[in-house]
Amino acid sequence: MYGDLVRQQLPELSDGQILMEPQRKNTAPCITYAAAKIHAINPNATLVVAPSDHLILKEEKFTEIINIAIKAATDRERLVTLGIKPSRPDTGYGYIEFVEEGDILPGQVKDVKHFMEKPNRELAEIFVKSGNYYWNSGIFIWKARTVLQALEKFKPELYAIFTKDASKYNTSGEQDYVNSCFEACEDISIDFAVMENAKNVDVVLANFDWSDLGTWGSLYTHLEKDYNGNAVIGQNVHMINSTNCIVNLPNDKLALIEGLDNHIVVESDNMLMILNKNDEQNLKKYLIPMEEKSPEFFPK
Numbered sequence: 408m409y410g411d412l413v414r415q416q417l418p419e420l421s422d423g424q425i426l427m428e429p430q431r432k433n434t435a436p437c438i439t440y441a442a443a444k445i446h447a448i449n450p451n452a453t454l455v456v457a458p459s460d461h462l463i464l465k466e467e468k469f470t471e472i473i474n475i476a477i478k479a480a481t482d483r484e485r486l487v488t489l490g491i492k493p494s495r496p497d498t499g500y501g502y503i504e505f506v507e508e509g510d511i512l513p514g515q516v517k518d519v520k521h522f523m524e525k526p527n528r529e530l531a532e533i534f535v536k537s538g539n540y541y542w543n544s545g546i547f548i549w550k551a552r553t554v555l556q557a558l559e560k561f562k563p564e565l566y567a568i569f570t571k572d573a574s575k576y577n578t579s580g581e582q583d584y585v586n587s588c589f590e591a592c593e594d595i596s597i598d599f600a601v602m603e604n605a606k607n608v609d610v611v612l613a614n615f616d617w618s619d620l621g622t623w624g625s626l627y628t629h630l631e632k633d634y635n636g637n638a639v640i641g642q643n644v645h646m647i648n649s650t651n652c653i654v655n656l657p658n659d660k661l662a663l664i665e666g667l668d669n670h671i672v673v674e675s676d677n678m679l680m681i682l683n684k685n686d687e688q689n690l691k692k693y694l695i696p697m698e699e700k701s702p703e704f705f706p707k
Contacts, residue, residue, distance in 0.1 A: 409427075434597040436588070439592075443576065453477055453480060454548070454554070458545050465615040468615040475611050479516050486554065486602065487611060488544065488608070489613045490543065490544065490612055490613060493540070495535070497531060502523040502542060502543060504519070504534075505518060506519075513612055517610050517612065523540070541610065558601060565592055568588050622687055624671075638654070641658060644660075644662045649668065650669070654671075656672070
């Protein structure tokens with residue numbers, strides 16, 4: 408499905424330039440796959456890893472920051488991430504603590520002390536006040552060789568799975584090989600696999616407008632709202648005594664929503680979700696027993 412969408416939006420790409428994950432195994436396996444494949448083509452290649460569900464405004468500033476990150480990644484053989492100055496104590500983002508030396512200005516490259524996963528509200532407030540904690544954008548820049556070396560050091564089994572027969576890359580046998588790799592590898596993020604362990608990590612302080620649209624709460628901040636703070640997508644939705652909600656319903660769905668505050672209401676693919684926005688970070692936890700009980704609603 409996504410392969411067809413990429414081909415439609417980027418018709419200049421060849422099929423060999425579109426890498427497809429056969430299974431959902433989080434970010435570390437897919438990054439290892441991409442790095443190994445590209446390294447087989449060009450051992451000196453530099454990678455920019457960017458999620459597709461981000462909103463980035465001020466594109467010229469984004470390009471400037473990426474070029475600074477590429478220079479840091481190539482000149483110093485570093486693992487580089489982009490940090491976003493927090494505008495609020497958001498508990499939905501990870502945070503990066505960096506060494507507070509010299510100016511703290513956009514475009515500065517700082518040594519990373521450590522990564523902090525999504526904190527509670529109290530910790531998030533402390534991070535924002537401190538000044539040397541930035542949001543982890545999840546955008547990474549590194550040489551293929553550098554990230555593969557880090558994977559070999561910190562996740563040798565994962566590294567071995569995707570590099571044991573690198574001659575298969577860029578051949579007709581690649582997809583079968585990759586299928587077997589994903590079947591064998593663990594489900595783990597690149598943050599846990601590498602970034603929280605490596606010492607050669609830099610962060611580039613960024614100043615472009617950014618939002619991770621991977622959550623409904625972050626999407627809410629960018630949508631037009633009515634006088635009660637409701638962001639409504641759907642032509643036949645009627646909000647009564649409801650405030651600060653985000654609603655996304657099909658245009659052919661007639662809906663009356665009364666008495667809700669700060670909720671997410673979404674219908675898609677014959678599934679309906681009504682969830683308090685403050686509880687969105689628990690969504691994955693809630694979905695586990697649902698998928699076990701009704702797997703037919705969760706296509707693989």
